[in-house]
Amino acid sequence: xxxxxxxxxxxxxxxxxxxxxxxxxxxxxxxxxxxxxxxxxxxxxxxxxxxxxxxxxxxxxxxxxxxxxxxxxxxxxxxxxxxxxxxxxxxxxxxxxxxxxxxxxxxxxxxxxxxxxxxxxxxxxxxxxxxxxxxxxxxxxxxxxxxxxxxxxxxxxxxxxxxxxxxxxxxxxxxxxxxxxxxxxxxxxxxxxxxxxxxxxxxxxxxxxxxxxxxxxxxxxxxxxx
Amino acid sequence: xxxxxxxxxxxxxxxxxxxxxxxxxxxxxxxxxxxxxxxxxxxxxxxxxxxxxxxxxxxxxxxxxxxxxxxxxxxxxxxxxxxxxxxxxxxxxxxxxxxxxxxxxxxxxxxxxxxxxxxxxxxxxxxxxxxxxxxxxxxxxxxxxxxxxxxxxxxxxxxxxxxxxxxxxxxxxxxxxxxxxxxxxxxxxxxxxxxxxxxxxxxxxxxxxxxxxxxxxxxxxx
Numbered sequence: 001x002x003x004x005x006x007x008x009x010x011x012x013x014x015x016x017x018x019x020x021x022x023x024x025x026x027x028x029x030x031x032x033x034x035x036x037x038x039x040x041x042x043x044x045x046x047x048x049x050x051x052x053x054x055x056x057x058x059x060x061x062x063x064x065x066x067x068x069x070x071x072x073x074x075x076x077x078x079x080x081x082x083x084x085x086x087x088x089x090x091x092x093x094x095x096x097x098x099x100x101x102x103x104x105x106x107x108x109x110x111x112x113x114x115x116x117x118x119x120x121x122x123x124x125x126x127x128x129x130x131x132x133x134x135x136x137x138x139x140x141x142x143x144x145x146x147x148x149x150x151x152x153x154x155x156x157x158x159x160x161x162x163x164x165x166x167x168x169x170x171x172x173x174x175x176x177x178x179x180x181x182x183x184x185x186x187x188x189x190x191x192x193x194x195x196x197x198x199x200x201x202x203x204x205x206x207x208x209x210x211x212x213x214x215x216x217x218x219x220x221x222x223x224x225x226x
Numbered sequence: 227x228x229x230x231x232x233x234x235x236x237x238x239x240x241x242x243x244x245x246x247x248x249x250x251x252x253x254x255x256x257x258x259x260x261x262x263x264x265x266x267x268x269x270x271x272x273x274x275x276x277x278x279x280x281x282x283x284x285x286x287x288x289x290x291x292x293x294x295x296x297x298x299x300x301x302x303x304x305x306x307x308x309x310x311x312x313x314x315x316x317x318x319x320x321x322x323x324x325x326x327x328x329x330x331x332x333x334x335x336x337x338x339x340x341x342x343x344x345x346x347x348x349x350x351x352x353x354x355x356x357x358x359x360x361x362x363x364x365x366x367x368x369x370x371x372x373x374x375x376x377x378x379x380x381x382x383x384x385x386x387x388x389x390x391x392x393x394x395x396x397x398x399x400x401x402x403x404x405x406x407x408x409x410x411x412x413x414x415x416x417x418x419x420x421x422x423x424x425x426x427x428x429x430x431x432x433x434x435x436x437x438x439x440x441x442x443x444x445x446x447x448x
Contacts, residue, residue: 052370052371052374052375053327053331053368053371063316064316064319066319066320066323067323068322068323068326068327068330070322070326071319071322071323071325071326074319074322075315075318075319075322078315078318078319079315091300091303091304092288092289094300094303095289095291095296095299095300095303098291098293098295098296098299098300099291099292099293099296101296102293102294102295102296103278103293105329105330106293106329107278144278147277147278150277151277
């Protein structure tokens with residue numbers, strides 16, 4: 001019987017990976033409906049009917065159709081693994097999960113994304129990186145990570161003593177970031193480094209990485225054929 | 227039990243996002259005014275509360291919280307959970323979707339318009355009209371999605387008002403004070419939804435602390 005849960009998107013997207021990571025952590029059976037951004041699959045009417053903002057991922061769970069990767073992540077965990085949202089279940093823990101989810105989205109994401117785009121995406125498309133943009137964002141990210149280092153020196157995980165979505169939500173972007181030469185920003189901060197290594201070693205994270213690598217290999221093969 | 231404290235300047239749209247939730251919740255709180263132009267948010271005393279050096283910050287007993295949407299969720303979870311619908315999987319998921327749509331689709335478009343059209347003239351910088359024009363074109367496409375949604379649903383997450391609607395108020399308040407308000411008003415369901423928000427007592431009260439020029443015109447620079 002086909003799984004009740006479908007994720008639409010391309011596995012190389014860190015936003016899709018965020019959704020997949022939560023499904024893997026929760027042990028939920030799902031089908032990844034692979035889409036091709038270069039073919040404009042996300043702009044087709046049948047996809048726009050699912051997400052009028054024309055972005056991936058989309059999650060279909062029975063009657064529910066969701067978009068925005070962090071909303072999808074919250075739903076999957078709320079339904080299947082609420083302890084990854086609730087920490088120790090106290091109002092304080094829930095509040096700290098919310099804080100660090102927002103920190104990921106509004107402090108961590110933008111400088112990390114800018115560095116990944118310049119260092120990985122632009123060269124892949126045959127362009128030349130804008131080093132000024134890289135330098136500006138490295139400076140920003142360094143300051144942000146100093147806050148993370150202080151936090152993780154006082155607390156085992158971002159929201160408290162249990163691993164939560166607040167930690168997991170960082171995985172997809174950090175995974176790409178750690179492939180750039182600026183990984184040193186993380187490696188020079190002992191608590192951030194240890195926290196990252198633990199995230200990266202989780203079986204669910206490894207499975208999502210493997211799915212992404214498979215997709216990247218297929219994409220490279222397709223490109224090679226042209 | 228000591229009332230909650232909210233640190234920041236009331237004209238800030240991030241601050242106002244939280245103030246609306248406090249008012250909806252009917253919770254007791256104390257507003258601790260800070261000076262942006264005085265750099266209060268960069269002082270060690272504030273950095274101890276929020277190492278990112280931003281406002282708003284909420285103190286609730288031993289808890290110190292930052293990031294406006296996290297603070298909003300905490301207040302509503304504690305005092306008015308029906309605005310989050312956490313007891314219903316489908317409804318709470320839709321609330322989360324539209325809170326994030328505001329954060330990642332709408333706000334990034336209207337924020338530069340507000341900054342260029344309202345704030346820059348006061349701070350002596352030139353308005354980047356190309357950026358404004360580009361943003362308005364993006365806004366129209368985004369508003370088409372909102373219009374379609376609000377044509378089939380009274381509020382964004384469903385037929386119930388929620389944080390998803392309330393979270394939109396504060397940035398839109400400033401955008402609707404610009405000459406581009408007519409762009410929003412061209413969409414009848416969006417217009418009606420906006421007017422319904424404006425009619426809420428919580429919104430009226432918070433709006434009273436949000437002059438359309440951020441206080442620059444009256445000399446009350448934040």
